[in-house]
Amino acid sequence: MSRGLATVTGATGFLGRFLVPALVAEGWRIRVLARRDVIHPLWRDLEVEVVPGDLGDDRALERACANADLIVHGAGLIKARSRAEFFSVNEQGARRVAERAEGAMLLVSSLAAREPGLSDYAASKRAGEIAAQALLGDRLTIVRPPALYGPGDAETLPLFQLAAASPILPLLAPRTRMAMMHVEDAARQIAALAGREGGPTVTLSDRRPEGYGWTEVFQAAADAFGRRPRLQRVPDAVLAAVALLGAVGARRSAPMLTFGKLRELTHPDWSVSPDEQITGLPPARFNLTDGFLHTVQGYASSGVRFRKPPLQQAIRC
Numbered sequence: 001m002s003r004g005l006a007t008v009t010g011a012t013g014f015l016g017r018f019l020v021p022a023l024v025a026e027g028w029r030i031r032v033l034a035r036r037d038v039i040h041p042l043w044r045d046l047e048v049e050v051v052p053g054d055l056g057d058d059r060a061l062e063r064a065c066a067n068a069d070l071i072v073h074g075a076g077l078i079k080a081r082s083r084a085e086f087f088s089v090n091e092q093g094a095r096r097v098a099e100r101a102e103g104a105m106l107l108v109s110s111l112a113a114r115e116p117g118l119s120d121y122a123a124s125k126r127a128g129e130i131a132a133q134a135l136l137g138d139r140l141t142i143v144r145p146p147a148l149y150g151p152g153d154a155e156t157l158p159l160f161q162l163a164a165a166s167p168i169l170p171l172l173a174p175r176t177r178m179a180m181m182h183v184e185d186a187a188r189q190i191a192a193l194a195g196r197e198g199g200p201t202v203t204l205s206d207r208r209p210e211g212y213g214w215t216e217v218f219q220a221a222a223d224a225f226g227r228r229p230r231l232q233r234v235p236d237a238v239l240a241a242v243a244l245l246g247a248v249g250a251r252r253s254a255p256m257l258t259f260g261k262l263r264e265l266t267h268p269d270w271s272v273s274p275d276e277q278i279t280g281l282p283p284a285r286f287n288l289t290d291g292f293l294h295t296v297q298g299y300a301s302s303g304v305r306f307r308k309p310p311l312q313q314a315i316r317c
Contacts, residue, residue, distance in 0.1 A: 002027055002028070002029055003026065003028050003069070003195055004028065004029065004069030004070060004103075004195075005028070005029045005030075005031060005068050005069050005070070006023055006028040006029065006030055006031070006068065006069065006070040006071070006072055006194060007031045007032070007033065007064050007065055007068040007070070007071045007072070008020060008023070008030060008031070008032045008033070008071075008072045008074065009032075009033050009055065009064070009071070009073050009074055009075035009093075009097060010073070010074030010075035010076060010108070011030075011032035011033070011034060011038065011048075011074070012032075012034050012035075012036060012038060012040075013074065013075070014150075014152065014154075014155075014183060015074060015108065015145070015148060015183055015186060015187060015190075016032075016074050016075075017040050017042055017043075017152070018042065018150070018183050018184055018186075018187035019072065019108075019190055019191065020032065020042070020043060020046065020048065021042050021043065021046060021187075022184075022187040022188050022190070022191035023072065023191045023194060024046055025191065026191045026192065026194060026195075028070070028191075028194065028195075029047075029049075030046065030047075030048045030049065031048070031049040031050075031051060031064060031068065032048055032049070032050055032051070032064075033051050033053055033054065033055075033060060033061065033064040033075075034051070034052065034053075035052070035053065035054045038050050051063050051064040054075075055075055055089065055092075055093040055096055055097070061096060061097070061100060062100060065097065065100035065101060065102065067102065068101075068103060069103045069104070069195075070103055070104050070105070070106065070194055070195055071097060071100075071101050071104070071105045071106070072106045072108065072190070072194060073093075073094060073097045073098075073105060073106070073107050073108060073132075074108040075089070075093060076089055076090045076093065076110075076128070077089045077090055077121075077124075078155065079121075079261075080120070080121070082120075083120040083123075083124075086120045086123075086124035087120075087123075087124045087127060089124075090121070090124035090125050090127070090128045091127035091128045091131055092131075093128070094107060094128030094129070094131050094132045095128070095131040095132065095135070097132075098131065098132040098135040098136050098140070099135060101135075101136060101139065103139070104139050104140070104141070104195065104198065105132065105136055105139060105140050105141070106143065106190070106193060106194050107128065107129060107132050107140060107141070107142045107143070108143055108190060109126075109128065109129050109142055109143065109144045109201075110122070110125045110144055110145065111144045111145065111146045111147070111179065111203060111270060111272070112125055112264055113125040113128075113129055113144060114126075114144065114203075115267060118260060118263040118264050118267060119258070119260025119261060119263055119264050120260050121261070121264075122264065129142050129201070136198070137198070138197065138199070139198050140198045141193055141196060141197075141198045141199065141202070142201040142202070143190055143193055143201075143202050143204065144201060144202070144203040144204065144276075145181060145186045145190070145203075146179035146180055146181050146203070146204060146205050146211075146270065147178055147179070147180045147181070147270070148180075148181055148182075148183045148186055149182065149183065149291065149292070149295055150182050150183030150184060150291070150294070150295050150298065151183075151294065151295055151297070151298020151299065151301075151302070152298060152299075152302065153183065153295070156295070157299065157304070159217075159218075159221055160221055160292075160295065160296055160299065160306065161306055162221075163218065163221035163222040163224065163225060163227065163229070164225045164227070164306035165306065166229060167229050167230065168229055168230050168231075168232045169218040169219075169222065169229045169230070169231050169232070170218070170231075170232060170233075170234040171214055171215060171218070171232060171233045171234060172214045172234055172266065173214060173265065173266035173267075173268070174213065174214065174215070175213075175268050176213065176214060176265070176266060176267065176268050176269075176270070177210065177211035177212065177213060177268065177269055177270060177271045178211045178212055178213075178214075178217070178270040178271075179203075179205040179206070179208070179209055179211045179212075179270055179271055179272045180205075180206060180208075180211070180212055180217070180288060180291075181204055181205055181206045181284065182206065182284070182285070182286035182294070182295075184285070184286070185204075185282075185284040185285055185286055186204055188282045189281045189284075190204075192280075192282055193278075193281070200278075201276070202276070202277065202278045203272045203276035204272075204277075204281075205272040205277070205284075206284040206286065206287065206288070206291070207283070208287070208288070209271060209272040209273075209274075209277065210271045210272075211270055211271040211272070212288060215231060216288065217288070218231060219231070220288045220289050220292045221292055223289060223292070223293075224289075224292045224293045224295070224296040225296065
């Protein structure tokens, strides 16, 4: 039985590709706003209505949102050349979608929004939450996923490239604790939240809401290749130098490692407390070890060949 029409933004992104079939499994008919052709193996047997366009296209946005029972807004930037660029998409995009919501809206934010002072990205995600909340009130559900990984993720690929080849792995911020989650588990839980009455902001995690240290993360990545490399603490000066290189090159392209991202990576507490969670969601299927192995298998099946990455790319992970 159909639960109604759900419009999805950000459907062609890393999380969105998995979220669409998860919503279909929950009984939703799907319409997506997309700038490019929607052709993905995960959608092979799905009927998806496509509205060509993006968040800045008024006519496309009106068409995408018209008569939708639910809008799942997942579009956003994770890297940008400037603070203004982050806010133009992550805040103004959320506002523009909320203005056109006829029914409920589920806003896919980020755990980083909990600490908006750390980076322009975190500040823009919190601003998007505030903008949508002001317009929709209890018609809005905000969900904050933690750090996500899984097959096909370009942003975490350097981590696995390094773990596959290097005899030494960098140890960042030994006191940091990070909640993490496989993308399939996140998609299933977000789909389960879709259509619920709006309420408190919900934060997701896998079966370890207390999070992982960087030692566990890098060792789990190496375990996926059957390796036991040595862990070496990366001096703060080295990280700062790489972040500076990113800032210098920001006019040409959007860097992944900036001073803001560095503050996020070294922030001591990205764990998830019980009062940030909600009961009744599907349990996470993957722990970090199994999830990383599944991720590596996914990369390999898509043709990725693991080689030792350049130093700057390695540090970015």
